[in-house]
Amino acid sequence: xxxxxxxxxxxxxxxxxxxxxxxxxxxxxxxxxxxxxxxxxxxxxxxxxxxxxxxxxxxxxxxxxxxxxxxxxxxxxxxxxxxxxxxxxxxxxxxxxxxxxxxxxxxxxxxxxxxxxxxxxxxxxxxxxxxxxxxxxxxxxxxxxxxxxxxxxxxxxxxxxxxxxxxxxxxxxxxxxxxxxxxxxxxxxxxxxxxxxxxxxxxxxxxxxxxxxxxxxxxxxxxxxxxxxxxxxxxxxxxxxxxxxxxxxxxxxxxxxxxxxxxxxxx
Ligand SMILES: O=C(O)CCC(=O)C(=O)O
Numbered sequence: 001x002x003x004x005x006x007x008x009x010x011x012x013x014x015x016x017x018x019x020x021x022x023x024x025x026x027x028x029x030x031x032x033x034x035x036x037x038x039x040x041x042x043x044x045x046x047x048x049x050x051x052x053x054x055x056x057x058x059x060x061x062x063x064x065x066x067x068x069x070x071x072x073x074x075x076x077x078x079x080x081x082x083x084x085x086x087x088x089x090x091x092x093x094x095x096x097x098x099x100x101x102x103x104x105x106x107x108x109x110x111x112x113x114x115x116x117x118x119x120x121x122x123x124x125x126x127x128x129x130x131x132x133x134x135x136x137x138x139x140x141x142x143x144x145x146x147x148x149x150x151x152x153x154x155x156x157x158x159x160x161x162x163x164x165x166x167x168x169x170x171x172x173x174x175x176x177x178x179x180x181x182x183x184x185x186x187x188x189x190x191x192x193x194x195x196x197x198x199x200x201x202x203x204x205x206x207x208x209x210x211x212x213x214x215x216x217x218x219x220x221x222x223x224x225x226x227x228x229x230x231x232x233x234x235x236x237x238x239x240x241x242x243x244x245x246x247x248x249x250x251x252x253x254x255x256x257x258x259x260x261x262x263x264x265x266x267x
């Protein structure tokens with residue numbers, strides 16, 4: 001993946017494409033600390049751990065910034081907080097923290113979807129004034145299930161589909177599983193992709209990419225022998241915090257105190 005834009009044009013580039021590849025990478029030592037944290041947490045039995053359908057393979061770790069010191073510090077790194085505040089235009093807090101593991105051969109796909117519909121319909125988030133910051137903890141290439149985005153699709157708002165029109169299940173497990181509750185129908189995604197193309201978010205471990213809550217995205221199965229762990233930190237504008245979310249706190253933070261920065265080498 002190329003760095004598509006100079007930092008000075010960050011906001012304009014993100015506004016146009018709905019995603020932005022940050023020129024700076026997270027240093028290797030910090031990535032290693034996070035990989036160790038992920039291994040440590042993934043070996044525990046905790047409600048924050050979600051498994052693939054087979055129940056033995058870890059699919060994702062949620063809300064780790066609430067109980068793990070390394071994860072608590074990573075969300076406060078200036079690289080990420082500066083990025084989120086620049087894109088959103090004000091103080092932010094951590095709305096969601098997850099590591100999607102995409103284990104070798106077993107990590108299952110994510111169908112085409114948008115994130116904001118989950119936050120809006122399930123949590124009552126008013127506006128898509130949030131941003132996902134993806135941090136690659138492993139090298140990501142075409143065969144280990146990279147995220148794929150449709151540039152510009154964030155401008156379409158919530159795309160109505162059959163799933164979006166249906167009565168919500170209010171089962172949070174359907175918000176983190178391969179059988180997602182709110183998807184963008186394949187035919188809609190395919191025609192958007194035919195018109196605008198797609199971008200695969202690939203790159204070495206430490207790569208940082210921001211993407212918009214309404215961008216249409218998916219990822220395929222990991223067909224390789226290499227893991228594809230990606231940390232996703234969702235920052236939300238403090239003024240956009242939903243009033244009374246009901247999903248588990250490890251999916252939706254209730255603490256909307258603005259994030260304060262740690263030193264860049266604090267990991
Ligand atoms: O980790 C992935 O490949 C996709 C993640 C995703 O789309 C999501 O968590 O909403």
